[in-house]
């Protein structure tokens with residue numbers, strides 16, 4: 001960042017500080033990862049300069065002979081990474097991210113106010129799966145479409161496929177979304193397909209979180225069952241921030257038209273180039289080992305915490321994330337998140353199956369994909385588990401001493417430089 005430091009020292013300093021934060025902390029955010037130097041090189045390349053509305057070979061701007069090849073290569077590699085037959089599957093690599101990718105699918109396949117069913121936000125679904133609250137249609141996906149979410153069993157934390165089927169029979173959605181932001185177990189895509197067949201709905205699988213695991217054989221593939229599959233490209237897939245939409249050939253034209261011109265303008269070609277490079281890596285034996293290690297590491301952390309008596313939603317994990325129920329230990333997810341942050345362990349508070357409102361989530365979500373990129377193994381994750389237990393104990397001590405359940409009071413105690421817990425945390 002030498003040149004930037006000369007031109008814009010203010011911004012350069014902020015970026016350096018962020019880099020320092022990222023490298024010094026333990027990153028357990030399940031949706032984040034560390035992209036490779038090659039991905040960064042391409043993101044900062046001349047590909048950024050070009051406008052290329054349209055598709056390869058059919059652009060609305062001149063000068064796209066090389067950009068066309070970049071996008072074609074990206075598409076080929078995307079299909080290859082998921083072992084898809086190009087005669088039966090198509091892919092659009094232009095969505096700016098996961099949220100626009102999902103909205104493009106609804107735009108392509110649905111009429112305004114058609115019915116959709118996705119996992120509720122409280123249960124671990126994503127905003128773009130039709131989220132609304134009792135007072136507000138929060139996501140545009142619930143403004144423009146009629147949404148009725150399905151949940152998880154409050155006791156087991158698992159998707160209740162029978163309840164899903166019952167709701168679908170009554171609600172008759174045009175589209176059902178399988179996929180989540182905070183679900184620690186394998187998803188049974190076949191069961192979703194059966195429900196879709198029964199009620200005549202499309203099946204959209206949003207594999208944003210697990211696409212790197214699907215590509216490496218660590219999670220059952222949605223492709224035998226789904227009509228359309230969306231994904232982000234920056235979570236377990238470890239690429240630049242972006243989105244992709246895979247669809248059966250019969251939907252290709254509708255999906256392409258929904259992305260452009262219905263919703264987007266010019267594709268972000270530097271992102272598409274960087275994604276092409278990452279998809280090459282995804283097909284490598286090294287990335288296959290990475291996928292295995294991500295799951296092994298998350299399993300090691302889950303076992304460690306469970307052996308120490310912690311309650312995990314669903315009792316454990318099959319993938320790259322777990323949900324730790326802190327409510328059962330008398331703590332809120334927000335307090336745990338703040339205490340961890342002081343100790344440079346980055347987690348996010350998350351609702352758990354028994355929460356009834358997203359306002360004060362009862363747990364934290366812990367993910368293994370970023371630290372696995374940094375070569376932490378099972379033993380390392382057990383050490384991280386021990387740090388987390390210490391943070392939990394400190395949080396409980398502060399809560400006791402502050403004598404108050406309120407987060408603001410808790411934070412006053414936490415940030416008090418003379419607090420004994422703070423000294424412990426910084427140790």
Ligand code: PLP
Pocket residue numbers: 031097098099100102125126128179180181206207208209232242
């Ligand atoms: N779908 C799922 C399941 C997600 O978890 C996310 C993001 O976390 C998205 C879609 C949206 O992706 P983005 O934040 O890139 O718009």
